[in-house]
Amino acid sequence: MSDSSRLKLSGLGASLSGPIGGLSDTPITEVAMTVFGDPDVVPLWFGEGDLVTPDFVRDAAAKGLQAGETFYTWQRGIPELRAALSAYTERVYGIKCPVDRISVTTGGMQAILLCCQLLLDPGDNIVIVSPIWPNITSAAKLVRGIPKYVALDRKPDGNWMIDLQKVFDAVDERTRAIFVNSPGNPTGWTMTSDEQKALLDFARKRGVWIMADEVYARLIYTRPVAPSFLELAGPEDPLLVLNSFSKPWAMTGWRLGWLTHPAALGEQFAKLVQINTSGVPHFLQRGGVAALEKGDGFLAEMVERCRAGGEQVFQRLSAQPRIRIARPEAAFYNFFSIDGVTDTMAFCKKLAKEYKVGLAPGEAFGPGGQGNVRLCFASGAERLSKGLDRIEAAIKAL
Numbered sequence: 001m002s003d004s005s006r007l008k009l010s011g012l013g014a015s016l017s018g019p020i021g022g023l024s025d026t027p028i029t030e031v032a033m034t035v036f037g038d039p040d041v042v043p044l045w046f047g048e049g050d051l052v053t054p055d056f057v058r059d060a061a062a063k064g065l066q067a068g069e070t071f072y073t074w075q076r077g078i079p080e081l082r083a084a085l086s087a088y089t090e091r092v093y094g095i096k097c098p099v100d101r102i103s104v105t106t107g108g109m110q111a112i113l114l115c116c117q118l119l120l121d122p123g124d125n126i127v128i129v130s131p132i133w134p135n136i137t138s139a140a141k142l143v144r145g146i147p148k149y150v151a152l153d154r155k156p157d158g159n160w161m162i163d164l165q166k167v168f169d170a171v172d173e174r175t176r177a178i179f180v181n182s183p184g185n186p187t188g189w190t191m192t193s194d195e196q197k198a199l200l201d202f203a204r205k206r207g208v209w210i211m212a213d214e215v216y217a218r219l220i221y222t223r224p225v226a227p228s229f230l231e232l233a234g235p236e237d238p239l240l241v242l243n244s245f246s247k248p249w250a251m252t253g254w255r256l257g258w259l260t261h262p263a264a265l266g267e268q269f270a271k272l273v274q275i276n277t278s279g280v281p282h283f284l285q286r287g288g289v290a291a292l293e294k295g296d297g298f299l300a301e302m303v304e305r306c307r308a309g310g311e312q313v314f315q316r317l318s319a320q321p322r323i324r325i326a327r328p329e330a331a332f333y334n335f336f337s338i339d340g341v342t343d344t345m346a347f348c349k350k351l352a353k354e355y356k357v358g359l360a361p362g363e364a365f366g367p368g369g370q371g372n373v374r375l376c377f378a379s380g381a382e383r384l385s386k387g388l389d390r391i392e393a394a395i396k397a398l
Helices: 027-033 055-066 079-093 107-119 135-142 164-170 193-206 263-276 282-294 296-318 344-355 381-396
Strands: 102-105 125-130 146-151 175-181 209-213 239-244 257-260 333-338 372-376
Touching: 027 344, 055 282, 079 102, 079 282, 102 107, 102 263, 107 135, 107 175, 107 209, 107 239, 107 257, 107 263, 125 135, 125 164, 135 146, 146 164, 164 193, 175 193, 193 209, 296 333, 296 381, 344 372, 344 381
Parallel strands: 125 146, 125 175, 175 209, 209 239
Antiparallel strands: 102 257, 239 257, 333 372
8 A cells, every 4th residue: 555545644743554544433423422421312323222231141241250250261252152152053043053163252343344354355345235334344444445335225115125136246356255234234124045045156156255244133023033144054155144242132332242154264263353352351251151041031022122112113203204114124223214304414413412312324324325314223112202202303393
């Protein structure tokens, strides 16, 4: 990279990495910072609810901390957690998944970055199905990769669908991976098993990887679990499945996730973890074990809570003639448009400052997201009702 492409900051005598200069706060953060610290704002912009992590998870971590589990630990996760993840995968999907295919990460966000570090050289590209949570874009750019987007199509009823031929056509000789988030953030769109099979067959033929973000797999309202590439792929297929404890078990602040990958990649992921973090704190991983082994009841409650929240939001907002919204089938977001609102960044900032409710602007989520706003309905009915009252007031004032 030439020196001219590097970032130079006023007052500093040395330059910074070029990709850093191309990164900025996400539009979601930009909106949130306009009212940072205001306790009167109803926060429906970030992907988390208002429940604290359940007691049995916190107690397990506290027990590990009190036992002195504070030293360097296994780079790919403590044996107990990897064994629990193997058992969990078999229980949920009915497939064998040996522990040598599992690596624990510092959240799903780090899992994305590790995969980009593993797969992309400067100038390589990754095809991304959008609208999409923005961190995959930033991670690709940080390793000097090039994000290429294929937007979902929107059906007349407001739901979303994928045109796989557009995905196939976007792949070229420099494509190293296809990134798919299903169930999706922000849309709630969920890929069918047939679509997954077609994409997997294509990836095998073309020799490209699939990065499958399945963080919301358990937060689906039409079946027990969303279709997974893991149910279709062989152990050596070009597939990396990213997952996280954050959403199903209310553990957003724990920064605990995992990757499922071909066993041959274990050594490479161990090296990347060593370089990036040296591993997830031992005692925090005890909480992950407890979530997997004792968390089915809490997860069922979380699904029903989100189902109710999604229906509450849909009923209120679908009654507004200016709003185009679909009933959510998975994840915990409504992604909707408002007639007359084209600059969603300006609208969300106005909503936060004047009406004290936080939504995420659609441009944060890349192609296909423009003109929409995202609302997270993972909160309780009282908080949602207060936020909806304020949203409706803002819309009536347009």
